[in-house]
Amino acid sequence: MRINIYQASKKRLFLSWYIDFLFFMTLWGLLSYFLSLEASMPFWGPYLFFIAIRAISGKFIGSIGYLFLGIDKETKAVNPNIFNRETWLTMLLGVLLILEGTKQLVRWTQLFVSQPVFGFFPDDTTQIILHISLGIASILAAYWFFKLNIKGFYLAISVAVVNITSDALSWNLWDPVVEKMVLTRKELQGLPVREGEIEFMQSLFPEAMLLAAIFAVVAMLFTYKRFKHE
Secondary structure (H helix, E strand, O other), rough: OOOOOOEOOOOHHHHHHHHHHHHHHHHHHHHHHHHOHHHOOOOHHHHHHHHHHHHHHHHHHOOOHHHHHHHHHOOOOOOOHOOOOOOHHHHHHHHHHHHHHHHHHHHHHHHHOOEEEEEEEEHHHHHHHHHHHHHHHHHHHHHHHHOOEHHHHHHHHHHHHHHHHHHHOHHHHHHHHHHHHHHHHHHHHHOOOOOOHHHHHHHOOHHHHHHHHHHHHHHHHHHHHHHOOO
């Protein structure tokens, strides 16, 4: 039986670098929070570190991006079982899941403002745990999504439904939270709040989040037939 070998395209290899970058910056963000790394380093320091570490690891031990995208470190071939079933939509959704997951892992270290969950405000520790849990769930869903494992489909849908339910139940609690988020961010940036900026952001929450989550669920449903049932 002849087995086709598919070489990773330049776009796929570039995407593997991007995935590695997301994970690297997540780790860097956590280390910076606990060790204050950025206080004694120029803004380009993390990027230089990433390029050096990724170049070395990609050559000798592979990378997280290779793992997620099914790329063999030695031959740069792609797993044919994945290549023959994936589409641009499954790839896009996988990247978005990683992007959201890595953001959740570090969001609480950058701009911590208490946010409503399922219609109430949890204490700070509980909220951090929720951020981290959703981040891990999104990243795990992304891994399975790229592998076109049905577990990734169900987990990604579950994460989206949890977010939709939570935002819907918290509908009337978002306006003061958004105001505080805008004021806090502007204070950290040392910038004044522009006229109408708070009102504009309030008009997006939670409506925009709900629409984005619903759109993601619909997009995922279109990919269902691509998944391998185990």
